[in-house]
Amino acid sequence: MSTRTERPAPPTLWPDVGASLVVFLVALPLCVGIAVASGVPAELGIVTGVVGGLVVGLLPGSTMQVSGPAAGLTVLVADTVAAHGPHALGVIVLGAGLLQVAMGLLRLGRWFRAISPAVVQGMLAGIGLVLVLGQLYPFAGQDQPGTTAAKFAGLVDLAQAALTTAVGLSGLAVGVLTLVVAWLWKRTPWRAVPGMLVAVVVASAVGVLLPLPRISVGPLTDVVDLVDLSLPNAGVLGAMLTFALVASAESLFSAAAVDRMHSGPRTRYNRELVAQGVGNTVCGVLGALPMTAVIVRSATNVDAGARTRLSRVLHGVWLLVFVVLLPGVLSYVPLAVLAALLVQAGWKLLAPAQVRALARADRAEAAVLVLTAVLIVLTDLLTGTLAGLLAAVVKTAWDMSRLTVTVTAHGEDHHHVAVRGNATFLKLPGLLETLEAVPDSRHVRVDLTGVRHLDQACGQAIDQWAAGRGGVELIHPVSD
Numbered sequence: 001m002s003t004r005t006e007r008p009a010p011p012t013l014w015p016d017v018g019a020s021l022v023v024f025l026v027a028l029p030l031c032v033g034i035a036v037a038s039g040v041p042a043e044l045g046i047v048t049g050v051v052g053g054l055v056v057g058l059l060p061g062s063t064m065q066v067s068g069p070a071a072g073l074t075v076l077v078a079d080t081v082a083a084h085g086p087h088a089l090g091v092i093v094l095g096a097g098l099l100q101v102a103m104g105l106l107r108l109g110r111w112f113r114a115i116s117p118a119v120v121q122g123m124l125a126g127i128g129l130v131l132v133l134g135q136l137y138p139f140a141g142q143d144q145p146g147t148t149a150a151k152f153a154g155l156v157d158l159a160q161a162a163l164t165t166a167v168g169l170s171g172l173a174v175g176v177l178t179l180v181v182a183w184l185w186k187r188t189p190w191r192a193v194p195g196m197l198v199a200v201v202v203a204s205a206v207g208v209l210l211p212l213p214r215i216s217v218g219p220l221t222d223v224v225d226l227v228d229l230s231l232p233n234a235g236v237l238g239a240m241l242t243f244a245l246v247a248s249a250e251s252l253f254s255a256a257a258v259d260r261m262h263s264g265p266r267t268r269y270n271r272e273l274v275a276q277g278v279g280n281t282v283c284g285v286l287g288a289l290p291m292t293a294v295i296v297r298s299a300t301n302v303d304a305g306a307r308t309r310l311s312r313v314l315h316g317v318w319l320l321v322f323v324v325l326l327p328g329v330l331s332y333v334p335l336a337v338l339a340a341l342l343v344q345a346g347w348k349l350l351a352p353a354q355v356r357a358l359a360r361a362d363r364a365e366a367a368v369l370v371l372t373a374v375l376i377v378l379t380d381l382l383t384g385t386l387a388g389l390l391a392a393v394v395k396t397a398w399d400m401s402r403l404t405v406t407v408t409a410h411g412e413d414h415h416h417v418a419v420r421g422n423a424t425f426l427k428l429p430g431l432l433e434t435l436e437a438v439p440d441s442r443h444v445r446v447d448l449t450g451v452r453h454l455d456q457a458c459g460q461a462i463d464q465w466a467a468g469r470g471g472v473e474l475i476h477p478v479s480d
Contacts, residue, residue: 013310015305015306015307015311016306016307016308016310016311016314017310017311017314018304018305019301019304019305019306019311020306020310020311020312020313020314020315020317020318021314021315021318022193022194022300022301022304023066023297023300023301023304023306023311023312023315024314024315024318024319024322025194025196025197026194026196026197026296026297026300027049027066027068027297027315027319028046028049028319028322029196029197029200029333029337029338029341030045030068030069030071030196030294030296030297030341030345031045031046031048031049031068031069031319032045032046032215032217032330032333032338033045033338033339033341033342034069034070034071034073034074034289034342035048035069035289036215036335036338037071037074037078037131037134037135037338037339037342038069038073038074038077038078038081038289039077039078039081039082039086040077040081040086040089040289041223042215042216042217042330043217043218043219043220043222043223043323044223044287044288044289045068045069045288045289046217046220046319046323047220047223047224047283047286047288047289048068048069048283048288048289048290048291049068049069049315049316049319050316050319050320050323051279051282051283051286051288051291051316052066052067052068052069052279052291052312052316053066053067053068053312053313053314053315053316053317053319054313054316054317054320055278055279055282056275056276056278056279056291056312057309057312057313057315057316058309058313059271059274059275059278059279060268060271060275061267061268061269061271061272061273061274061275061276062255062258062267062268062272062275062293063264063265063267063308063309064258064261064262064264064298064301064302064306064309064312065251065254065255065258065267065272065293065298065301065312066293066294066297066298066300066301066312066315067251067276067279067291067292067293067294067312068291068294068297069289069290069291069294070247070250070290070291070292070294071127071131071294071342071345071346071349072124072127072246072250072292072349073243073246073247073250073289073290073292074127074131074134074342075127075130075131075134075381076242076243076246076381077089077289077290078134079380079381080092080239080243083235083239084235084236084239087225087228087287088228088236088239089287089289090225090226090227090228090284090285090286090287090288091227091228091229091232091236091284092236092239092240092243092284092290093243093280093283093284093288093289093290094227094280094281094283094284094285095232095236095237095240095243095244095284096240096241096243096244096247096280096284096290097244097276097277097278097279097280097281097282097283097284098277098281099240099241099244099277100244100247100248100273100274100276100277100280101273101274101277101278101281102277103244103248103273103277104270104271104272104273104274104275104276104277105270105274107270108270108273109248109252109269109270109271109272109273110269110270112248112249112252112253112269116365116368116388116389116392116396117365118358118365118366118368118369118372118388118392119368119369119372119385119388119389119391119392120249120253121351121354121355121358121369122368122369122370122371122372122373122376122384122385122388123246123249123372123373123376123381123384123385123388124349124350124351125349125350125351125355125369125372125373126372126373126374126375126376126377126381126384127346127349127376127381128345128346128347128348128349128350128351129346129350129373129376129377130148130346130376130377131342131343131345131346131349132343132346132347132350133148133151133152134151135339135340135342135343135346136155136158136339136343137151137154137158137339138171138175138213138335138336138338138339139162139168139171139172139175139336139339139340140158140161140162140165140167140168140171140172141161141165141167141168141170141171141212141213141335141336142158142161142168148377148378166211167211167212167213170207170210170211170212170336171212171334171335171336171339172336173206173210174203174204174206174207174210174212174334174336174337174340175203175336175337175339175340175343176340177199177202177203177206178199178200178202178203178336178337178340178341179199179340179343179344181195181198181199181202181203182195182196182198182199182341182344183195185198185199194300196341196344199337199340199341200333200337200341203334203337203340204332204333204334204337207334207336207337208332210334212334212335212336213334213335213336214331214332214333214334214335215330215331215333215334215335215338216331217323217327217328217330217331218327219327220323220324223287224286224287224288225286225287226285226286226287227284227285227286227287242381243280243290246381246385247276247280247290247291247292248273248276250292250293251272251273251276251292251293252267252269252272252273252293254292254293254294254295254298255267255269255272255293258293258295258298258299258302261299261302261303262302264307272293276291276292276293279291296345296348297315301315355369364395364399365395367391368388368391368392368395369388371387371388371391372384372385372387372388372391375387375388397424397426398426400422400424401421401422401423401424401426401427402421402422403419403420403421403422403423403424403427403430403431404418404419404420404421405417405418405419405420405430405431405434405435406418406420407434407437407438409439412441413441413442413443414441414442414443414444414445415438415439415441415443415444415445416444416445416447417434417435417438417444417445417446417447418447418450419431419446419447419448419450419451420450420451421450421451421452422451422452422453423451423453423454423455423458423459424453424455424457424458425455425457425458427458428457428458428461431458431461431462432461432465435462435465436465441471442471443471443473444469444471444472444473445472445473445475446462446466446472446473446474446475447475448462448474448475448476448477449475449476449477451477462474
């Protein structure tokens with residue numbers, strides 16, 4: 001009697017095709033909105049989305065992550081364009097991409113996982129706050145000021161314009177409508193259709209007859225500007241490094257989050273860093289926006305049932321087909337609708353619930369988060385992030401310097417001093433204060449066997465105290 005072994009059915013492509021269409025519908029308004037908020041032509045956001053799909057999507061590293069222009073880089077791009085001009089963007093993104101490729105080849109990708117979560121949350125919260133603040137202006141049909149201080153200073157005039165002018169009232173209405181529809185759609189039986197897309201369609205339809213500024217999208221060939229290699233200077237080189245570090249961190253943090261959403265192959269961090277670098281190199285050559293792996297589109301890809309990287313490649317194909325065949329459709333979308341989408345994205349970056357949870361769990365970590373976010377708002381992204389990293393290092397050093405010094409009297413002439421923990425220079429003032437307060441006695445025994453780490457500063461201070469006092473017996477740990 002023969003047995004027949006059933007072969008598994010070959011995988012079907014339809015789940016990936018369906019997922020790619022959903023991701024495309026989410027990515028299209030975000031690509032355009034991020035470009036407009038960054039102060040560059042809307043078409044450049046679509047170029048970056050296409051490169052993210054067709055180039056990064058084909059490269060190894062991650063299976064489910066979707067790459068494209070990121071809301072987290074909007075503030076950085078806008079500041080860079082204001083400081084160096086739009087023509088410098090290409091060479092900056094090109095340099096950042098090459099740095100990412102080098103970091104990936106040097107296997108530095110895994111080190112991005114060592115950054116304090118408080119600093120990461122603080123960085124995202126600071127970016128989210130600046131993004132939300134800037135996008136309030138398009139609600140009222142106003143151009144957002146160039147600096148954060150000016151944005152805060154202009155809020156009173158902005159509120160007046162929003163409530164007293166036809167453009168302001170219309171923009172406020174369609175912006176709020178966009179947010180409400182997106183929020184309500186998640187609670188309907190049809191939430192498989194992206195709520196973001198439904199909100200854009202509904203709000204744009206309502207705003208057809210209203211006096212609102214709208215998107216203008218033309219052929220991609222009109223905005224693609226090949227990189228000018230004659231521009232680099234000290235400021236541009238610094239911007240390259242900032243773009244590379246921030247884009248790499250955002251991509252790899254996204255990878256860690258997306259890996260928890262599915263049971264497929266895990267991200268290979270160094271290869272993913274190379275893939276992101278290749279994508280940014282291509283975007284730089286074309287003069288487009290920088291890219292990262294983006295959590296919103298990546299989560300949408302997983303939720304839509306994607307199985308392979310085909311879905312993210314096809315989403316790039318649909319973006320390209322749309323902008324080539326139907327660019328005029330985007331001209332019906334008011335800028336206030338895109339601003340609403342970016343306010344929503346900024347609020348997600350701000351993540352107030354996560355900030356409150358961290359504050360309840362660890363106040364010191366929450367302080368690092370707040371410091372990072374506030375400095376990003378008051379200064380710039382690089383300064384705030386570096387200050388946050390420094391604060392996290394200092395906090396860690398302080399936590400690791402836990403030291404207890406116990407003084408016990410054995411009669412009037414004998415005292416026992418037990419030192420436990422990590423004796424570092426951060427604890428030196430307290431250690432010396434305790435030792436100098438030991439009462440005068442004929443014999444003092446200082447037990448250091450409980451010290452896990454004794455740095456040079458504390459070691460020298462204890463030796464000098466013992467030599468100056470006399471009658472001190474030091475008991476050191478036994479060496480292995």
